[in-house]
Amino acid sequence: MIHLHTKRVRYITIFASIVCLFWLFCLGWAVQDYYSAASPIEIKQKEPEKAVDTGKFSLVALGDSLTRGTGDESGKGYVGLVTDDLKERFGKKISVHNLGVSGAVSSELKNQMKQKEIKRQLGEADAIMLTIGGNDLFQGGQTLIDIETAGIEDIQEKYLQNLKDVFTTIRSVNNQATVYMIGLYNPFIELEDNETTSSIVREWNFQTEDLASSFSDIVFVPTYDIFQLSVNDYLYTDKFHPNKEGYKLIAKRISPLIKWEEEKK
Amino acid sequence: MNKLIQNEMLKLLARKRLLIITAIVAILVAMFTYAQYKETQSQRERLGTMEWQSLLQQQIIDSQNRLGSSRISDEWRQQLQVSIKQSQYYLDNNINPSEPGAPTFVRMFIENSSDLFIPLLIMIIASDLVSSEHSLGSIKLLLTRPVQRWKILLSKYVVLLLSTSLIVLVTAALAYVISGAVFGYHGWTAPVITGFTVEGSNLNTSGVKLMDQWEFLLMEMGLVWFVAVVVGTLSFMLSVLIRSTAAGMGVMLAALISGMILSNMVSSWASAKYFFMVNLKLTSYLSGAAPPIEGMTLFSSVSVLFVWLVAALVVSFTVFSRQDVY
Numbered sequence: 043m044i045h046l047h048t049k050r051v052r053y054i055t056i057f058a059s060i061v062c063l064f065w066l067f068c069l070g071w072a073v074q075d076y077y078s079a080a081s082p083i084e085i086k087q088k089e090p091e092k093a094v095d096t097g098k099f100s101l102v103a104l105g106d107s108l109t110r111g112t113g114d115e116s117g118k119g120y121v122g123l124v125t126d127d128l129k130e131r132f133g134k135k136i137s138v139h140n141l142g143v144s145g146a147v148s149s150e151l152k153n154q155m156k157q158k159e160i161k162r163q164l165g166e167a168d169a170i171m172l173t174i175g176g177n178d179l180f181q182g183g184q185t186l187i188d189i190e191t192a193g194i195e196d197i198q199e200k201y202l203q204n205l206k207d208v209f210t211t212i213r214s215v216n217n218q219a220t221v222y223m224i225g226l227y228n229p230f231i232e233l234e235d236n237e238t239t240s241s242i243v244r245e246w247n248f249q250t251e252d253l254a255s256s257f258s259d260i261v262f263v264p265t266y267d268i269f270q271l272s273v274n275d276y277l278y279t280d281k282f283h284p285n286k287e288g289y290k291l292i293a294k295r296i297s298p299l300i301k302w303e304e305e306k307k
Numbered sequence: 308m309n310k311l312i313q314n315e316m317l318k319l320l321a322r323k324r325l326l327i328i329t330a331i332v333a334i335l336v337a338m339f340t341y342a343q344y345k346e347t348q349s350q351r352e353r354l355g356t357m358e359w360q361s362l363l364q365q366q367i368i369d370s371q372n373r374l375g376s377s378r379i380s381d382e383w384r385q386q387l388q389v390s391i392k393q394s395q396y397y398l399d400n401n402i403n404p405s406e407p408g409a410p411t412f413v414r415m416f417i418e419n420s421s422d423l424f425i426p427l428l429i430m431i432i433a434s435d436l437v438s439s440e441h442s443l444g445s446i447k448l449l450l451t452r453p454v455q456r457w458k459i460l461l462s463k464y465v466v467l468l469l470s471t472s473l474i475v476l477v478t479a480a481l482a483y484v485i486s487g488a489v490f491g492y493h494g495w496t497a498p499v500i501t502g503f504t505v506e507g508s509n510l511n512t513s514g515v516k517l518m519d520q521w522e523f524l525l526m527e528m529g530l531v532w533f534v535a536v537v538v539g540t541l542s543f544m545l546s547v548l549i550r551s552t553a554a555g556m557g558v559m560l561a562a563l564i565s566g567m568i569l570s571n572m573v574s575s576w577a578s579a580k581y582f583f584m585v586n587l588k589l590t591s592y593l594s595g596a597a598p599p600i601e602g603m604t605l606f607s608s609v610s611v612l613f614v615w616l617v618a619a620l621v622v623s624f625t626v627f628s629r630q631d632v633y
Contacts, residue, residue, distance in 0.1 A: 048313070048317075051316050051320060052313065054316065054320065055312065055316050055469065058469035058470065058473050061472040061475075061476050062469055062471075064472075065475060065476075065528065065532035065533075066529075066532075067529070068525045068526060068528050068529025068530075068532070069529035069530060069532060069533045070529070071525070072529045072593065073605065075526060076502075076526075077605075077606070107375075137361075138353075138354060139354070139361060139364070140368070141364070141368050142368070142372075143368060144376075145375040157399075158398070159360050159361075159363075159364045159398050159399075160364070162360065163364065
């Protein structure tokens with residue numbers, strides 16, 4: 043056997059014993075602290091740092107699965123494509139906040155807008171893109187099954203009210219950035235009843251655009267026409283979300299509209 | 308008794324097991340540090356920002372999107388909901404849950420390694436403490452000495468406790484030293500929120516406490532050490548019962564891995580909470596993650612583990628004192 047100094051062995055043993063006792067103490071402390079009554083400590087509400095213009099172009103995208111990019115196998119969606127294009131055009135890094143949540147309806151977006159951090163990001167934004175309403179209107183196809191009973195008008199009224207709140211919030215934290223409100227298309231245009239569904243979507247878009255025009259610098263970006271003629275070429279296999287080509291066309295609509303006007307700040 | 312312990316310690320040191328474990332930990336920590344570094348970089352690249360608020364917000368959004376998927380299980384959904392609420396709480400109070408720096412890395416590393424990695428390291432030592440004496444034949448020399456058998460076993464167990472303590476210390480120290488080289492050595496006093504209670508998919512924040520990261524870290528280490536001791540004791544028992552070291556290790560490994568799997572799917576099988584394997588993630592009580600089975604608490608988990616510990620000791624000592632040695 044290798045000869046180890048007995049002294050060294052003893053030192054190691056003593057050291058290990060101390061460590062052992064120390065861990066035992068920590069264990070006791072953990073259990074004790076966990077069960078000790080929480081003396082309600084007021085967490086100091088540090089005010090978030092004021093929005094500073096970092097000199098970077100900041101893009102914020104809000105909304106539902108379209109903002110998320112569902113259906114694009116490359117995962118980019120229109121947000122990613124617009125970002126790529128802007129990077130190329132501005133020749134600089136830009137910061138992107140994609141806050142889209144799949145399946146979001148307008149009321150959920152309204153609630154999301156109440157969050158402090160979201161407001162902060164919106165405040166810093168130089169451009170804001172928004173898709174919402176598709177889930178309100180189509181409810182996963184449910185609306186189409188019984189067009190009569192779905193009460194489109196009610197839904198639309200609530201949606202417009204929520205959207206108005208969203209726009210108001212955006213303008214309250216940021217009155218500089220242009221907002222790009224992306225309109226709806228009719229994914230069911232090749233199914234039966236397409237006349238009814240199309241007219242509903244058109245009316246929906248009209249109301250949205252009308253509302254948008256009552257705020258400053260909110261641009262309504264139509265997508266209805268893109269999908270009007272050859273809807274199946276641009277829809278993903280779920281026949282609801284756009285595919286890669288569809289997103290490319292949407293992105294081509296928005297991207298040229300976004301300008302970087304630094305002097306504006 | 309003291310001499311016996313010294314003797315066992317000498318054997319352990321001579322076999323250089325502790326050095327091997329240190330080397331394993333060092334290599335893995337270096338790997339994780341690099342992985343973590345790369346991930347932060349790619350995140351910054353993607354979002355074009357370094358602010359933690361934006362990163363955390365993005366994490367929340369990502370989790371919300373995962374919630375929308377219809378393919379996820381109910382348990383996973385609940386855990387996601389809890390973690391979203393927790394992140395939101397951090398965000399609302401403007402506290403960074405992962406302040407960059409070595410202490411945070413140590414905390415993450417310890418939390419993630421508490422139920423498998425550290426127990427595995429302990430097994431390297433524990434599982435052949437007794438059985439190797441059988442396979443080497445040295446057990447006869449040991450037992451022919453005029454010392455009672457239980458004392459011999461006790462000396463081995465004490466050495467196991469001591470080396471467990473050392474391993475936990477070495478793991479934390481290495482994680483600190485190595486990751487600090489990349490992330491910096493600061494962050495001991497960063498605030499950490501603890502005291503969340505989880506009820507189903509709800510997160511109760513009424514009892515939250517704010518503490519410094521070093522306090523939180525030491526508490527977690529205490530819990531991790533306890534888990535390591537329990538797993539060590541169980542492997543020790545198997546080492547007494549099964550003469551083949553490989554078989555003993557295999558059994559223990561199977562138990563640990565089944566615990567990992569079970570934790571993800573037992574939520575409807577309430578009595579599974581009496582298995583030691585599903586109780587190993589003690590640190591999640593401190594950080595406020597949902598327990599694998601509803602109704603499990605820190606106290607119940609520690610008690611369950613303690614009962615297993617005592618039972619394993621009783622079995623080990625009874626069997627070892629009566630065993631025929633040939």
